Amino acid sequence: MKIVIIGNGMVGYKFCEKLVAKMNRTHVNSITVFGEEIRPAYDRVHLSEFFAGKTADDLTMAPKEWYAENNITLHLGDPIQNIDRENKTVHSYHGITIQYDYLIIATGSAAFVPSIPGVEKKGVFIYRTIEDLEMMTDHAKKAKTGAVIGGGLLGLEAAKAMIDLGVTDTHVIEFAQRLMPRQIDDAGSDILQAKLEDLGLKIHTNKNTLEILGGDTISGMLFSDETHINVDMLVISAGIKPRDELAKLSGLETGQRGGIVVNDHMQTNDPFIFAIGECALYKGMIYGLVAPGYEMADVVATKLTGGEKAFTGYDMSTKLKLIGVDVASFGDPFISSDDTKSIVFQDAVKGIYKRINVSQDGKYLLGGILVGDAEEYNMLLQTTKNKVILPPHPEDVILGSRGGSEGADTGAGVLSLPEAAVICSCEGITKGNICEQVIDGAETVDAIKKCTKAGTGCGGCVPMIKDLVLNTLKSQGKYIRNVICEHFNYSRQEIFDLVRIKKLKTYDAVIDEIGKGDGCEVCKPAVASILASLWNDMVLNKGLDTAQDSNDRYLANIQKGGTYSVVPRVAGGEITPDALILIGQVAKKYGLYTKITGGQRIDMFGAHVSDLPDIWQELIEGGMESGHAYGKSLRTVKSCVGSTWCRFGLHDSVSFAVQIENRYKGLRAPHKIKSGVSGCVRECAEAQTKDFGLIATEKGWNLFVCGNGGSKPQHAVLLASDIDEETVIKYIDRFLMFYIRTADPLTRTATWLNKMDGGINYLKNVIINDSLGICEELEQDMQRFLATYTCEWKEVVENPELRKRFTHFVNAPKEKDPTVKFETVRGQKNAADWK
Amino acid sequence: MSKTLTETTTWFLACKTSDVAENLGACVKYKDDQIAIFNFSRRGEWYATQNLCPHRMQMALSRGMIGSTLDNEPKVACPFHKKTFSLVDGHCITDEHECRLKTYPVKVEGDDVFIGISQDDINMDAYGF
Structure with a gap:
């Protein structure tokens, strides 16, 4: 059997992939692909990532070699010119004529360009191919102001592309009265619009472009309301039109408004010709998303390899991130009739809009819209598709359990889904598939990913997979314990x-x-x-x-090459000139590299292990002490200069930071702890990125907890506001001791809170309202700690037995490690790079 | 192995038993070489391996934490990236592709701790590290 595919876009490629996977080589003896573009199929959905640094290669679905390896002949830059249905041949632009038994048309769609006078001007683009992007990139270098016609999905993607190109002054022109008119309603659009405007986009709805102004090159746009704007660049993204010209030419039936008419098997009116993807018109509808295109590819690949499968329409539910804003719609997002009710949650402050449509009896979810926070999308979609019965208070499914009260289960959990519910829509993996694998021994999310590929696409279903794994294990009677390692059967x-x-x-x-x-x-x-x-x-x-661990064992931080770094405590970042001189002298004497740390202190690198006690001794004699940079313990309390010098400062943030740092110094915890104190709302100490942080208010202090910088930045959450210093200390004592008691190893406070049942409300109850009745105990624990603090460096310096251990060679204590090598960088030494 | 050991091993005095704290390691200088020695007092055993961690070529194993696997095999974890190696035969437990550590026999006589260097090792010294 000879199969010819016209078009090498995402759907055309997917068809090849599915065909190769399903077919029997003796049955299919040739596969030939003709593509109009010069490169093999690439991921058009993520086109805008091209500007965020992805290359054309990154976006490629499969390299040319893949086609060769699978015996697929690929003709790129060679569109088919006509189809001879009588002789079953196709003829290409470069003069290739080839016979087919079955022909697949996957020509996709082109941008729909409305007939506005001036569209031919330089600086007017469409947004469809990598070549379009390359042309835009060139032009954007000299453009300051840009516009996009079309406020739909693609238009907003194009607007993001403009911003990425440096055209920060960008207008979005939408003809309809709202953004994304096919996916979301007016209220959702308002929230989305506000969020996008915050990001600097200028949004115009109800705006009809009359003319594109300028000479050879675009200089502005005129609208039907007689207003105009000046722009140097325009992208038209007003919709798509199916590429059906070849089909028309060959006498295949097409729709009035475009599209190649197909039946349930994606067959055109010529039974040997199929059409899939955005060029196909199924029951009067063009499916302008990639997922239904893939489904169509699967239908035809199944059919041609002897299977039976029909296309029955496709759910157009979608979730995407537009310029960092989550937008999703599922089921029937707009439904409103006597038989249905809608529940709407709107938070204009945070920019969140959620709407769910439920049946009159409140039992079933029919569809909905999510803007700003689409975390529940997958669950809601499955609840809709599988007609899962809603909890007694349907609003719980979008609002979650509120007020930390127990028993308010989020309702329709993954457990209530039927076996056939699709959990991973990227790979088409059902709940049943996953549970089976768990029973067969794939008992972790990673194992499930490996054996089913579920969760390896967009990753949105991973939390559901996790729940399924845990619950399946539980139902198998397996006791799941959060043990720390194989040596302890305890958390x-x-x-x-x-x-x-x-x-x-x-x-x-x-x-x-x-x-x-x-x-x-x-x-x-x-x-x-x-x-x-x-x-x-x-x-x-x-x-x-x-x-x-090694750092605690040597009371210093091991660095490349096996030398250590030394960080004396500089409480609150306040340091005297004498202390600065001392650090300088010590660093010079022992040949150390110095650097200011992110926590407002000074790190000295490159100390040999045998020099450590001598270095500490000199620092201690000068009045300094250990900074515990080596421990999972309190690091620094960063401060701004506060009311002592700053004209905006409300309170003395430095004094408070020094007090706090000295109070908690040396306190060992499951992970390191960082803090900050800001003297006013300008927040120069970045207290909201810390494990606990304070910001001065007119009336006292606001106490924030569980913030984090690092690889997963997270803002701290307000625990208490306008409290006095005594209360601040009381709450921090309780907070730290509660964290130390209950967190898993190496878990920062942010993650600890994220995993806490009931979240911040629960934590507030424990710390402020003493809901567990343990506050007195927590405070006593802290008192005991405070009474026993000593400087660890001092103990080593004063204890000959301990001091003896700080040598590299046990049998040659005076010798340093001869393998340590340094390089010189900008006048200081650095560790030699390792292999 | 033990047969050849007795034939070709030279024992050198590495340190006193009290030089290495209980359940910790220390580094011994042998000619131009560095050997990590471990006083696994919890098991009543001593071990010695090369001090160099083959992962990033760091002289660090003597400063690593010691412990045991589920099968009760004694091991050491490099302080840099926590690759762990068997103290018995030197193989890497966390990464099968990692190089094996050279291990040395240890004997304790009275307060003296000796490390055994085989003839092969001495020949190897010619290559240095």
Whole structure:
């Protein structure tokens, strides 16, 4: 059988992929593809990522070699000119004539360009191919102001592309009265519009372009309301029109407004010719999304390889991120009749709009719209598609459990879905598929990803997969424990409680009493941290030293090459000239590289292990102490200069930061803790990116908790507002001790809060309202810690036995590691790069 | 292995037992070479391996945490990236493609700790690190 495919876009490629996977080589003996563009099929959906640095290669669906490997002949830059249906041949632009048994038309669509005078001018573009983008990129270099005609999905993508190209002054012109008229309603559009305007786009709805102004090159646009704007560049993205010209020419039936008419099997009126993707017209409808195109490809590939499958229409539910704003619509987003009711949630402050349409009896979800937050999309879509019965208060499905009250389950969970519910729509994997794999031994999300490919596409279904895995395991009677490692059958919190109750003081005592084996690099530091938090004994004491991770064991941070860095404490970032001079002198004497850290202190790098006690001794003699940069403990409390110098400062943020840093210094925790204190709302100390942070208000302090910078930045959440300093300290004492008691190992406060049932409301209840009745205990724990603080460096300096350990060679204590190598960079030394 | 050991091993005095804290490691200088020695007192055992972690070529294993696997095999974790190696035969437990560590026999006589260097190792010294 000879199969010829006209068109090498996403759907054309997908057809090849599916055909290759399904076919029997003896049956199909030749596959030939003709594409108009010069490159093999690429991901047009993510075209705008081209501007964010992706290359054409990154977007390619499969390289040319893939076609060769699968014996597919690929003719690129060679569109088919006509189809001879009688002789079943096609003729290409470059003069190739080839026979087919079955012909697949996957010519896709072109941009619809309305007939506005001036569209031919330079600087007017369409947004469809990589070549279009390359031309736009060229032109954008000299453009300041841009416009996009079309406020639909593609138009907004094009507007993002303009911003990415540096044309920050960009207008979006929409003919209809709202943005994305096919997907969302007026209220949703208002929220979306406000969000996009915040990002700098100028949105004009109800605007009809009359003329494109300018000489050779565009200079402006005139509208039917007689207004005009000046623009240097215009992208037209007003819709698509199916590429059906070849089909028309060959006498295939096409629709009045374009599109090649197909039946349930995607067959045209010529039974040997199929049409798929955006050029196909099925029951009067063009499916302008990629997912239904893939489904059509599957229908034809199944049919041609002897299977039976029909196209029955496709759910046009969609979720996308437009310039960072989530937009989704599912089921019937607009439905409104006597038989239905809508529940609407609107938050103009955060820019969130959610609408769900439910049946009159409140039992079934019929469709809805999500703008600004589409996290529940997948769940809602499945609830709609599978006619899952809604919880008694249907609003729970978009609002979640509120007020932290228990029992207010979010309702329609993944468990209530039928086996046939599609969990991963990218790969078409059902709940049944996943549960089966779990029972067969794929007991983690990663294992499920590996064996089913579910969750490997957009990733939106991963939380559902996680729930399915956990629940399936539970239903199998498997006890799922959050144990820290193979040596302990307990979670960190359980170990913490056991160590406390049993008053265990050394690592060996802990593992002998409640663990097994000899421990490992996972449980040792976790237990060491618990022992330090509870008893605050010197971490290098016998029985504790063995459990310390390398940095804690040497009270310094190991760096490339095996030398260490030394960070003395500079509480609140306040430092005297004498301390600065001391640091300078020490760094010079021991040949250390110096750098200011992000936490307002000074790091000295390149210290040999045997120099550490000498360095500390000099620092201590000059009045400094350990900064605990090596520990999972309080690092710094960053401060702005506050009311002492700053004309805006409301309170003395430096003094408060110094007080707080000195209070909690040396406190060991599941992970490092950072803090900041800002003297006014300008927030120069970035307190909202810290594990706990304070911002001065007219009446006192606002206390924020669980913020994070790093790889997953997260804003801190307000715990209490306008409180006095005494209350601040009380709440932080409780907060830190509660975190130390309950967090998993190496979990920062942000993640800890994210995983907490009930979230910030629960935490507020524990810390402020003492809902667990443990606040007094937490405060006592903190008091005990405060009473036992010592500078660890000082203990080593003063203890000859400990000091002796700071050598590289046990049998040649005076010799330094001869393999340590440095390079010189900008007049200072750096570690030699490793291999 | 033990047969050839007795035939060709030279024992050198590395340190005193009290030089290496309990359940910790230390680094021993042998000619131009560095050997990590571990006082696994919890098991009543001593181990020695090369000090160089083959992953990033760092002289660091003596500063690593020691422990055991589920099968009770003693191991050490490099402080840099926590690759772990068997103290018995030096193979990498966390990455099958990683190079194996050279291991050395250790014997304790009274307070003295000796590391055994085989003739092969001595020959190898010619190549240095």
